[in-house]
Amino acid sequence: MTEIHQPDRAPHQPFSVSPGIDVIPLRTPTLPPATHTNCIVLGGRQSIVVDPASPYPDEQDRLLNWIREQQREVIAIWLTHHHYDHIGGAEALRKASGAPILAHPLTSQQLDGDLTVDEALYQGDRGNLEEFDIEVLHTPGHARGHLAFLERNCGVLIAGDLIAGQGTIVIDPPEGNMADYLHSLGRLLLGPQLRIIPAHGPIIDDGHQTLLAYIAHRKNREEQIIALLEQRQPATPIELVPEIYPEVPSLFHPLAERQVLAHLLKLVEDGLVSRSDGGGQVPGRPVYMSSGGQNRPVLVSFRLTR
Ligand SMILES: [Zn+2]
Helix, strand or coil: CCCCCCCCCCCCCCEEEECCEEEEEEECCCCCCCCEEEEEEEECCEEEEECCCCCCHHHHHHHHHHHHHCCCEEEEEECCCCCHHHHCCHHHHHHHHCCCEEECHHHHHHHCCCCCCCEECCCCCECCCCCCCEEEEECCCCCCCCEEEEECCCCEEEEECCCCCCCCCCCCCCCCCHHHHHHHHHHHCCCCCCEEEECCCCCECCHHHHHHHHHHHHHHHHHHHHHHHHHCCCECHHHHHHHHCCCCCHHHHHHHHHHHHHHHHHHHHCCCEEECCCCCCCCCCCCCCCCCCCCCCCCCCEEECC
């Protein structure tokens, strides 16, 4: 297989990962340090477009012009998940191409009113492109309806927000779930080595090593939280943030709080930690990609069960 991807390419210019697997980074209102979302055009003359992400008309035109120049026909628009830095250009591309939008039913549910999904995609579905063998993987964790797409012939994974080429993956409960996330990462280790196209940032060539590093990173966080609780418990999530995330400015503490909460809820599921409210609904409200009201710290506290 010819390696076409050039690490020193001009930033945000379209590039090819493998013949017929092209990435068009589009400017989006995403989370810093990322500024762009990778839109993927997959196929030959007939192509599937994954995450036409940009809500900005100039970027939507850039994508359409690229598709026209390459003489590709869009036969379907696939969404990895519902966040607006992934779906911003979906309606415009549907209008321009007539192609249907497909996503997991849980993504359709989240998009209710913002964007209509034409058809459902499920775990195990296959893309109907002649020269490619594309498998749909349901990979919840970052979002309940999150999908990744595995091209088996080339061993390329279109990972959406499962892995970050740049920045970090936010797990904000209840849409985010740490146990599901670790399970989704672990499943990918069972298959062959992968090259990963993340939603943001450059291609990752050593897929398995990166997946292992991601799992190890989250396990370390978990151990760090357990060690902190041993010293000071009970504790609310926000009380643990300055020690878990000393490098994170206070502006981002509400987001960091949600990550700590995600870890704590997983530890509750594991039976290692208990909640002062005895369980039930996820406390507080989501922060990530959410416009819902003022954030207030979670008042539920957590302690070790042993
Ligand atoms: Zn996302």
